Amino acid sequence: MKTASKSVFATIIAAVVIVNLFMIGLLMLALDTARERKEAEVRTTVENLALLLDQNVTGAVSQIDFYLREIQIYLERELKTSGALDESSLSRLLDASGNLVTGLAELRIMDSSGILRYGRTAAAQDATPVYDREFFKRHESDPNAGTQASRLLQGRISNAWMHIFSRRYNHPDGSFAGVVAAAVPASYFQGLLSGLDLGPQGLALMRDLDMALIARHPPVSAPAGQAGAVGGSVQLARLMRSGVSASTFHSQATADGVARLDAYRRLAAMPAFVVVGLGESDYLLQWHDDVKKAFVIAGLFLFASVVFLWVQWRLISSREDATRRSQTLLQNAGDGIHIMDAEGRLLEANEAFRKMLGYDADEIIGMHASRWSPAGSVYEAGSIADRLLGTHDVASIETVFLRKDGTSYPVEITSSIVDLDGQQVIFSSARDITERKKAEDSLRITATAFESQVGMLITNADKVILQVNKAFSEITGYSSEEVVGHTPKLLSSGRHGADFYSRMWSGIAQRGAWHGEIWNKRKNGEVYPQQLSIGAVKDDKGRITHYVATLTDITARKLSEEQVRTLEYYDPLTKLPNRRLLMERLEHALRASERHRCKGALLFVDLDNFKSVNDTAGHQQGDRLLAQAAERLLTCVGQRDTVARLGGDEFVVILDGLSEQGIEAATEARAAAMRISTSLSKPYALGSMEYRGSASVGITLFGGQPESIEEPLKRADMAMHQAKASGRNRVQFFDPQMQAQVRAHMELEGALRVAVERSQFSLYYQPQVDDTGHITGAEVLLRWRHPVKGMISPARFIPLAEETGLIVPLGRWVLEAACTQLAAWAADPHLSQLSLSVNVSATQIRQDSFVSDVFRILDDTGADPRRLNLELTESSLVTEVESVIAKMAALKARGVGFSLDDFGTGYSSLAYLKRLPLDQLKIDQGFVRDILIDPNDAAIAKMTILLAGSLGISVVAEGVETEAQRQFLAEHGCHGYQGYLFGAPMPLEEFEHLFSTAFSH
Structure with a gap:
């Protein structure tokens, strides 16, 4: 085999x-991706x-x-009422809490000395x-401690491990009377863990924040695996120190030698954390099978x-013999040797000629010269043949060749007529004279003053x-x-789009130059x-x-301009x-508020008492305080x-895009002002000294009506001075009515x-009521009687x-009260035949625990679930429709009924309604x-009544106040009514008397 053939085969x-390497790489990448995906799952x-x-x-803690x-x-x-605790009443109370005692915890009641007064089961033994317990001390010292959860404790007599959930109770004068506590044994949490499906190599454990073991599944008989044992890996200790609430990690060197992927989560309801892990050998079992299949595929591909x-x-x-003749045709010639017939068709060509044009041998043989020679060129087979036939002259010309890729370059061709196998043909040699032309162009271009001081x-x-x-x-x-042979795109920064360059070259084509x-x-x-200037050079x-x-x-010029703009x-x-930029942004904010409503x-x-810092610590420390205050404001x-400095110790903040509603916008503005006040009140590090300051903040709203930029500045300034006059370190609205509304809103929330x-x-x-006027049930409505303000409207709270x-x-609470009734x-x-309808909010039904809460209350x-009717509004069905339907179905299976309240006022989809x-x-x-x-x-x-009939459900009309309204509804098929005609809430x-x-009648 010849060298060329060997090269092709190589x-x-x-x-x-x-x-093959690429195929193997793809398989490895696919396997790696599959493993990553599995680990993510x-x-x-x-x-x-x-x-x-x-x-x-x-849920248990709740x-x-x-x-x-x-x-x-x-x-x-x-x-x-009695001045003392009655033991028989407490026993009945504890008996009423029997479900909690037997199913979850042990109830204990201690007096102010820590002595157990009342308790059940193990509590009596551990009396x-x-x-001296930490939870008891905390309740004794802090009246507002609320419900507390202890870390893992060991009973002093029973030696049982448990968590204590406790709450303080007081004497009528507010003094400490004792503690009521629930002791949850560690075995309860063991039951929670054992219910998890973790596979053969899985692990679930629970420890308190002292790393003491609360529960582990599967359990371990060794001392280190028993409740109360202190331990844990280095990774768990590091997660505890980091303070993160949840994280995942790989554990390799575990006590049982099993590699796992673990999830760590700090519990929200008690001082403990859980770790759940799945064994690597379990979840990668299918992946290992895929690896074997990949090896088989790679073998088949090889x-x-x-x-x-x-x-x-x-x-x-087989092709070697066919190509031997063309390979022997002047292979050592440096010029492009080619033979054409009198019509200009190529008969033979050496390798150099094919490389000049970029064609393969099987493409170029038989090709006409017009394919690589521009139209009108002096290099035309007819003119050369007419000039040379019958003579032994040699013709030499300069022309241009066109490569296969469309590019062109200059060549010099020498041609003569020769006999080849009895046929007169044109024998030519072509030489690429690009470099010679470049040299000539270079000499001509160099005549301009090329080496100037500009690039x-x-x-x-x-x-x-x-x-x-x-x-x-240099530039x-x-x-x-590095740049010759490339286009100027090499220098592109990416800051200009295609339109910019299109306009630039269009200007050059029209005017011959561009500057910018x-x-x-x-x-x-x-x-x-x-700064760039481009000019076009043209020939004669x-x-x-x-x-x-x-x-x-x-x-340098741009930096100077930027410095001027910054100043x-x-x-x-x-x-x-x-101040200048503040005014521009305030003008923009005012106009935007008008447009977007x-x-x-x-x-x-304004920083309070700032002058004293300059007077005592010096202006340098005062400047440092201003710089730190600016950072905190941001x-x-x-x-x-926008945060701006007007001068001295005065700053202005523009809050843009607040709510359309005045009270909501004021609440948002006040929240931002409180954040600012809190941040500016924190200690400042001024050199070797620590300074504590405060700030007075004035607030005004804008938007809704045209006004000049000076007006809101005046109002905010006046509100700030009013805050200072009120004792400094205050947040003050300009509008007293708005201030009062915000304060009232906050007071009502509290x-x-x-x-x-x-x-x-x-x-x-x-x-x-029904058609006969018989009372079939009632809708329960919530009322709030404030101890000072009296009855507060539901529309407010x-x-x-x-x-x-x-x-x-x-x-x-409403649901529990209704079911109790x-x-x-x-x-x-x-x-006993009466039913009660209870309104359920959209927020309430979207709770994950809603169904279990209803079941627990029943x-x-x-209460008989068949007498309970839950009323949903159409807003409950706007989002999470599938989840709501599933919850309704679960409760419906228990016998609970459902009504759709205020039908027709929302956006119910009939597709979901059915x-x-x-x-x-x-x-x-x-x-x-x-x-x-x-x-x-x-x-x-009437449409609602017909729709309900087609769905096979009943209809109740709300707000019926006249007999004419009731008759109209009855005539069109409505048989249930509610309204002042039959009774107010x-x-x-009063309801039972009615x-x-x-x-009786």
Whole structure:
């Protein structure tokens, strides 16, 4: 085999090797990706298991907290009314808490000396004083400690390991009376862990924050695996020290030698953490099988590659004889030798000629000269043949050849007529004279003053760089060798889009030149500003042959301009915007507030007693204090907001894009002001001294009406001075009414939290009747009677409860109270058939524990679920529809009924409506009010009745106030009513009296 054939075959071998390596690489990458994906799935699994444990513990602790609160309230009421604790009453109380005692914890009641007064089961055996226990001391010293969870403790007599959940109870005068506690044994948590499916090599453990073992699954009989043992890996200790609440990690050197992927989670409800891990050998079992399959695939691919190489070897060998003649045609000639017939078709060509044109041998033979010679060229087969046939002359011409890729270059051709196998042909040799032409062009271009003090760049007509000068290299960092042969795109910074360059070259084409500023990039990656001029060089026929560019680095000039702008718009000490830039941004904020119909706020901040710092510590420390204050202000606001320094110790903050509602915008502004006040009150490090200061903040809102930029500044300044006049370190609104509204909003929120904790609520009942006027049930409505302000409208406190999240415990209380009442009615034959409808908020039903909470309340109260009807609003169905449907189905299976309240006022989808397990639709009172005079309201009511009938569910009309309204509804198929015609919402005693009166008649 010839050298060329061997080279081709070697290339094929190399390509096959590369393909095999690439295939192996892909398999390895796929396996690695599969392993990473599997580990990501396992990481999610163990994180979810750890979260599940956290939620289970939190639920148990919430249950304990509920009982502890109930017992605390009972004890404090007994001490207030009787002056002492009655043992028989406490025994009944503890018996009522039997489910908690037997299923979860042991209840204990200690007096102020730490002596056990009352207890059950093991509590009586472990009755040593607990006055030295940490939880007892904490309650004794802190009246506001609330419910506390202890670390893992060991009983002093029983030696059993447990966690103590405790709560203080007081004498009527508020003094410490003792502690009520629930002891949860470590075995309870062992039961939680054993319920997890962790596979053969999985592990779940729970330790307190002292690293003492609470529970482990699977259990270990060794001392280190028993409750109370202190231990844990280095990784767990490091996670504890880091303070993170949750994390995942790989454990290799474990006590049992099993590699695992673990999830660590610090429990929210008690001082402990859990670790859940899955064995690496378990979850990578399928991956190991995939590795074996990958080896089989790689082997098959390698075998196919070997077969392919053998076939290629046979093909190359068979073509060797056919290519021998062309290989012997003047292979040693440096010029491009080629033979054409009289019509200009190529008969033979050597390797040098094919390389000049970029064609393969099987492409070029038979090709016409017009394919590589421009039209109209003197190099035409006809003219050469006419001139040379019958003579022995030799013709030499210069022309241009076109390569296969479309590029062109100059050549010199020498041709003559020869006889080849009895045929006269044109024998020619072509020589590439590109370098000679470059030399000639270089001499012509060099005639210009090339080596000037500015950077110069010369390209051909295709914008390929031909030459640069020394100044160019000094500016860009590129040597001549590094840029010649490239286009100026090498210098592009990326800051200019395609439109910029299109306009630039369009200007050059029209005017022959372009001048302007541009951002380019040096060799080291630095982007810098440049003054650039580009001119086109044309030949004597007006065709562009070259482009000449001059460039100058203008970095120093730009820096000088930037420094001038900084001095003009920014404060040199704090680097914050100065008054001039503040005015521009305030103008923009005012206009934006008008366009978007939203509020903004202006905060005027003044450091209190700043002059004393300058007088005592000096101006240098005063400047340091101002710089630190500026940094803190920036951390208190968002990126869209502006912090500026007016001068001295005065700062201004612009809060942009606040709520459209004035009270909400004021609340947001006050929250930002409080963050600023708190931050500026922290200690400052001023050299060797520590300084504590404060700030007075004035607030004003803007937006909603056109005004000049001076107006909000004046208002904020006045509010700031009012804050100073009130004693400094204050936050003050300019508008007293707004200040009062914000304060009232905050006071109401605080009062609501106290009301939830102290159960200041009661239930009112509004009757629901059928066609005959018979009372079938009632809707329970929440009422709040404040001890000072009296009855507070639900329209005020229900939205606030939704906003603060208090609607969840409040709704749970309403449901418990309603179920308790149902259980009480069940003992009365007349009342036992009544049902109660309870409103459930969207926030409440979206809680993960909602279904279990309802089940627990039904079990605890003994209420008949068939008499309980939960009313949902359409807002409950806007999001998480599938989850809501699943929860409704679970409760429906228990017998609980469902109503859709205020139907027609929201955005219910009929596609979802038909899937909801509803028993009832309620026509909103807004449609019933004008049902006799508004055709649209009447049509909606009739449509609702028809829709309910088609779905097989009942209808109740709300807000029925007249007999005419009831008759209209009855005529169109509505048989359930609720409204003032039948009774307003009333206390329980009035409702039961109304029912008994109606029943007796």
